[in-house]
Amino acid sequence: MSRWARFRRFFGPDPAGDVDVELSFHLEMRIRELVDEGETPARAREIALRRFGDYDSSRNQCLEINERRRRRMTRTEYVTELRQDVGYALRMLRRTPGFTLVAVVTLALGIGANSAIFSVVHGVLLASLPYRDAGRLFQPRMLYPDGTVYWALSAPDFVSVREHSRVFEQVEAYTTGTFTLLGAGEPQEIRGARVSAGLFELVGWRVALGRGFVPEEHRPGQGTFAVIDHGFWQRAFGGDRGVLGRKVLVGGNPYTIVGVLAAGERLPDVVDMYAPLEYDETFSATTATRRRAEYLEVLGRTRPGVTAVQVDDDLKRIGAQLQRDFPDTNDGLTFTSASLRARIIGDVQRPLLVLLGAVGLVLLIACANVANLLMARASVREGELAVRVAMGAGRGRLLRQLLTEAVVLGLAGGALGLLIAHWSTRALVAAQPADIPRLEEVGVNGPVALFTLAVALVTGLVFGLLPALQATGGRLQRALREGGRGAGPGRTAHRVRAGLVVAEMALSVVLLTGAGLLIRSFVELTRVNPGFKAEQAMAFRIALQGDEYAKGQQIRDRVNQFEMRLRALPGVTSVAATTVLPLSGQGGLIDFQVVGAPPPPANVNREIGIASITPEYFTAIGTPLRRGRGFTTHDHDKAPAVAIVNEAAVRRWFKDSDPLGQQVEMSGVRREVIGVVADVRQRHPGQPVAPQLYTPYAQRTARTVRIVVRSAGDPIALAPAIRAEIRALDPNLAITDFSPLEQLVTRSVARPRFYTALLALFAGVALALAATGIFGVMSYAVAQRAREISIRMALGARTGQVLRMVVGRAVALAAGGALLGIAGAMALGRVIQNQLFGVGVADPLTIGAVVLVLLGSAALASFMPARRAAALDPASALRES
Amino acid sequence: MGEIKTPGQDILRGTLDLLILQALSFGRAHGYGVARWIQQATGDALAVGEGTLYPALHRLEERKWISASWGTSENNRQAKFYALTKLGRARLEIETDNWRRYAAAVFAALKAAP
Numbered sequence: 001m002s003r004w005a006r007f008r009r010f011f012g013p014d015p016a017g018d019v020d021v022e023l024s025f026h027l028e029m030r031i032r033e034l035v036d037e038g039e040t041p042a043r044a045r046e047i048a049l050r051r052f053g054d055y056d057s058s059r060n061q062c063l064e065i066n067e068r069r070r071r072r073m074t075r076t077e078y079v080t081e082l083r084q085d086v087g088y089a090l091r092m093l094r095r096t097p098g099f100t101l102v103a104v105v106t107l108a109l110g111i112g113a114n115s116a117i118f119s120v121v122h123g124v125l126l127a128s129l130p131y132r133d134a135g136r137l138f139q140p141r142m143l144y145p146d147g148t149v150y151w152a153l154s155a156p157d158f159v160s161v162r163e164h165s166r167v168f169e170q171v172e173a174y175t176t177g178t179f180t181l182l183g184a185g186e187p188q189e190i191r192g193a194r195v196s197a198g199l200f201e202l203v204g205w206r207v208a209l210g211r212g213f214v215p216e217e218h219r220p221g222q223g224t225f226a227v228i229d230h231g232f233w234q235r236a237f238g239g240d241r242g243v244l245g246r247k248v249l250v251g252g253n254p255y256t257i258v259g260v261l262a263a264g265e266r267l268p269d270v271v272d273m274y275a276p277l278e279y280d281e282t283f284s285a286t287t288a289t290r291r292r293a294e295y296l297e298v299l300g301r302t303r304p305g306v307t308a309v310q311v312d313d314d315l316k317r318i319g320a321q322l323q324r325d326f327p328d329t330n331d332g333l334t335f336t337s338a339s340l341r342a343r344i345i346g347d348v349q350r351p352l353l354v355l356l357g358a359v360g361l362v363l364l365i366a367c368a369n370v371a372n373l374l375m376a377r378a379s380v381r382e383g384e385l386a387v388r389v390a391m392g393a394g395r396g397r398l399l400r401q402l403l404t405e406a407v408v409l410g411l412a413g414g415a416l417g418l419l420i421a422h423w424s425t426r427a428l429v430a431a432q433p434a435d436i437p438r439l440e441e442v443g444v445n446g447p448v449a450l451f452t453l454a455v456a457l458v459t460g461l462v463f464g465l466l467p468a469l470q471a472t473g474g475r476l477q478r479a480l481r482e483g484g485r486g487a488g489p490g491r492t493a494h495r496v497r498a499g500l501v502v503a504e505m506a507l508s509v510v511l512l513t514g515a516g517l518l519i520r521s522f523v524e525l526t527r528v529n530p531g532f533k534a535e536q537a538m539a540f541r542i543a544l545q546g547d548e549y550a551k552g553q554q555i556r557d558r559v560n561q562f563e564m565r566l567r568a569l570p571g572v573t574s575v576a577a578t579t580v581l582p583l584s585g586q587g588g589l590i591d592f593q594v595v596g597a598p599p600p601p602a603n604v605n606r607e608i609g610i611a612s613i614t615p616e617y618f619t620a621i622g623t624p625l626r627r628g629r630g631f632t633t634h635d636h637d638k639a640p641a642v643a644i645v646n647e648a649a650v651r652r653w654f655k656d657s658d659p660l661g662q663q664v665e666m667s668g669v670r671r672e673v674i675g676v677v678a679d680v681r682q683r684h685p686g687q688p689v690a691p692q693l694y695t696p697y698a699q700r701t702a703r704t705v706r707i708v709v710r711s712a713g714d715p716i717a718l719a720p721a722i723r724a725e726i727r728a729l730d731p732n733l734a735i736t737d738f739s740p741l742e743q744l745v746t747r748s749v750a751r752p753r754f755y756t757a758l759l760a761l762f763a764g765v766a767l768a769l770a771a772t773g774i775f776g777v778m779s780y781a782v783a784q785r786a787r788e789i790s791i792r793m794a795l796g797a798r799t800g801q802v803l804r805m806v807v808g809r810a811v812a813l814a815a816g817g818a819l820l821g822i823a824g825a826m827a828l829g830r831v832i833q834n835q836l837f838g839v840g841v842a843d844p845l846t847i848g849a850v851v852l853v854l855l856g857s858a859a860l861a862s863f864m865p866a867r868r869a870a871a872l873d874p875a876s877a878l879r880e881s
Numbered sequence: 882m883g884e885i886k887t888p889g890q891d892i893l894r895g896t897l898d899l900l901i902l903q904a905l906s907f908g909r910a911h912g913y914g915v916a917r918w919i920q921q922a923t924g925d926a927l928a929v930g931e932g933t934l935y936p937a938l939h940r941l942e943e944r945k946w947i948s949a950s951w952g953t954s955e956n957n958r959q960a961k962f963y964a965l966t967k968l969g970r971a972r973l974e975i976e977t978d979n980w981r982r983y984a985a986a987v988f989a990a991l992k993a994a995p
Contacts, residue, residue, distance in 0.1 A: 029913040058932035065939040
């Protein structure tokens with residue numbers, strides 16, 4: 001077969017075939033002409049081909065050009081069609097403002113909630129930390145044999161880690177404390193930190209003003225220079241550039257300010273003022289001295305490419321080395337580590353992700369609702385769509401049109417949602433709930449806007465797809481035949497809509513159950529007896545520093561004077577001082593041992609909470625003494641050392657014996673147990689009470705004390721008088737944390753309250769959306785079945801029966817949803833398990849309440865459509881159809 | 882088959898577009914018709930490489946200087962016919978002018994004194 005004849009076979013619509021036809025036509029014509037001129041056919045073909053030149057090259061060039069044209073045309077066509085679709089969608093949406101408003105607001109709520117929570121998640125969890133190579137920063141910590149982790153290292157252990165580590169390229173340390181600052185306006189308490197020589201460099205900090213520290217300033221006694229935090233510079237010095245060289249008294253010691261840090265640079269903890277860490281003889285890898293005095297938070301940057309596991313292995317190796325080298329101090333001890341990220345974000349990750357999941361479910365419900373609305377509308381629009389089909393639009397084209405409408409709706413919802421997110425994050429940040437770390441970095445920014453755009457687009461596709469598929473299904477031809485009046489949805493459409501409602505109900509149940517469990521936990525938490533009476537009592541903190549308070553006796557005398565003067569105030573019933581307030585989450589731990597009892601195994605935590613109190617303390621906080629006696633003024637520093645323990649300590653350490661009269665030993669001091677006091681929650685109401693030991697303040701004096709004042713009336717009304725009394729004795733004293741004891745209780749449950757409130761809010765929105773969904777479906781069903789209902793009524797059905805039929809159908813749908821939802825809630829319950837308190841995941845009370853609420857809402861939502869059905873006039877309904 | 886190069890070919894390459902437009906200025910024609918016209922009008926400048934005519938035609942079509950449509954040839958065969966568009970006609974005038982000026986300049990140069 002000849003070459004060009006073969007090409008003829010490719011005749012057809014394909015561009016390659018077209019080119020072949022065109023080219024072979026040329027050859028054929030040439031050959032015919034040559035044959036006419038007298039050439040033999042074979043010779044003619046040879047000449048024709050030679051004249052033509054490179055056939056394949058010409059062919060390929062033509063195809064290339066055609067392909068380029070085709071692609072450009074499709075693109076233009078697509079853009080034109082898209083513009084048409086968007087314009088058409090906007091016109092359609094404008095024509096049904098009620099529908100559009102409901103859909104956009106529903107979507108805006110769903111998307112806005114997602115954007116708001118995402119902005120929190122992004123700011124708190126995802127955004128990078130403000131440190132150089134933050135991903136390579138790790139904190140070595142002490143790991144005790146019983147699994148207790150201590151956040152600080154001793155100076156010798158720090159130097160050992162620094163010198164022996166193979167994974168860290170730099171290891172630095174700092175220690176923080178609270179001090180009274182004099183010389184900058186009113187006396188005030190500040191947070192101070194002493195930092196090792198390379199810390200600023202390690203975290204990549206710059207100074208905005210002045211300088212950092214020089215090596216000589218880290219020598220013992222030379223660290224009298226200070227670099228201040230930028231925010232503190234603004235607050236305390238009004239941003240005065242003349243602050244450099246200024247002398248201030250911090251904790252009674254003089255410091256010269258030499259630098260101001262650049263804005264935004266801070267340690268994980270808030271620090272106002274930095275001073276050089278002075279390297280004394282304990283900063284040595286070879287000394288055994290003070291290896292168990294742990295006070296340095298250590299921060300190390302790994303070499304690039306080192307994993308967390310490698311860091312831990314390396315630290316374990318160093319720990320083993322130290323156990324061999326210093327068996328007296330380091331036996332059984334080793335190191336562990338946490339990334340700085342984990343240290344800062346801590347335990348908020350899980351709850352925030354749960355919230356993000358919850359708003360995701362809310363958005364899904366919103367999607368189902370809008371899909372439902374769209375489907376109801378699609379049946380109205382069937383005529384219009386059928387006309388478009390008749391005019392030549394294919395199913396794909398119609399699908400695209402409907403999806404465009406959905407995406408336009410989604411984007412409108414997204415835009416409004418972004419506004420909602422903006423407002424709500426601002427409100428959230430302003431409310432400062434539950435000291436969530438890095439909250440100040442939360443806001444609607446680029447990534448959040450991108451997230452919102454993506455969510456809006458996906459949302460549009462998700463809720464648009466089902467109705468679009470449904471609407472462009474096979475019924476359009478029929479609709480056209482019926483004169484565009486609308487054929488009514490098929491059974492499938494109705495089933496799909498019912499399915500959507502069931503899904504909404506199920507999702508609502510999941511959210512409601514989660515919220516219900518958290519609410520129950522929260523109620524349980526607030527029901528926990530904290531062990532003290534918070535009403536009518538308040539506390540404040542003072543720190544006695546400086547020359548006036550060089551000796552313990554001076555401090556004790558001053559505290560005693562305060563107590564006496566405050567006691568004299570009218571209405572005050574008792575006054576006491578303590579080093580640790582209940583529920584404050586603070587307080588020291590100390591190793592402790594009952595004298596004469598068999599020593600516990602080495603891997604048992606022997607720590608006990610410790611607090612120093614003045615005699616009236618238990619009266620002031622309202623905690624009953626169970627046995628023995630309380631402290632008196634006779635338990636002074638020259639008297640025999642005594643201690644009071646709580647009931648948890650008795651259960652833990654004095655199982656079979658009477659604690660009264662026994663000796664306990666801590667820090668090398670033996671004390672006689674003289675009393676047992678009721679348990680007081682020191683840390684968190686959700687945690688079991690830990691063993692606690694109290695010592696007389698006179699025998700264990702601290703510079704920082706909290707003074708508790710109980711009064712007959714409102715203690716806060718006494719605040720000015722209390723301040724005046726304190727000032728009268730020492731005008732240089734900073735008084736801080738002035739607050740009612742009740743606030744300690746509130747603050748201790750602030751985080752659970754925050755999460756619970758948000759989740760309850762989302763669950764409420766979900767329920768409202770689901771109820772709206774059921775309302776829509778039932779209204780529609782009633783309208784569709786008007787004829788059937790009319791016939792039933794004409795045949796003698798009573799109003800009550802019709803009501804029952806409609807409401808019963810709604811409740812049946814809700815019950816189906818509830819069943820699915822409970823199964824889902826059980827499956828998802830694990831994610832919030834560690835946030836629950838006093839209630840299990842499968843709490844029958846919660847589940848029962850949720851089901852009742854859900855069925856009730858469904859009945860309520862369907863009542864109006866049911867009334868409408870019952871009010872139908874059989875005659876007219878029958879005539880109309 | 883050996884390559885035979887004629888001196889006309891390179892000149893033609895730059896002016897093929899102009900020749901096609903000129904060929905179509907007398908009415909619609911298929912590719913072979915255009916080739917025939919060029920053969921006669923230029924003394925067979927396209928004797929080798931008639932194939933290059935087709936990419937040129939497609940390119941001109943892409944630029945919307947000529948339009949294409951399928952039709953039946955004089956011997957009843959399916960053939961693609963090309964016609965000059967308005968745009969193409971305007972282009973032909975511009976290109977013709979340019980060519981005249983260019984040719985005149987070259988002639989002037991050739992006649993110029995050393």
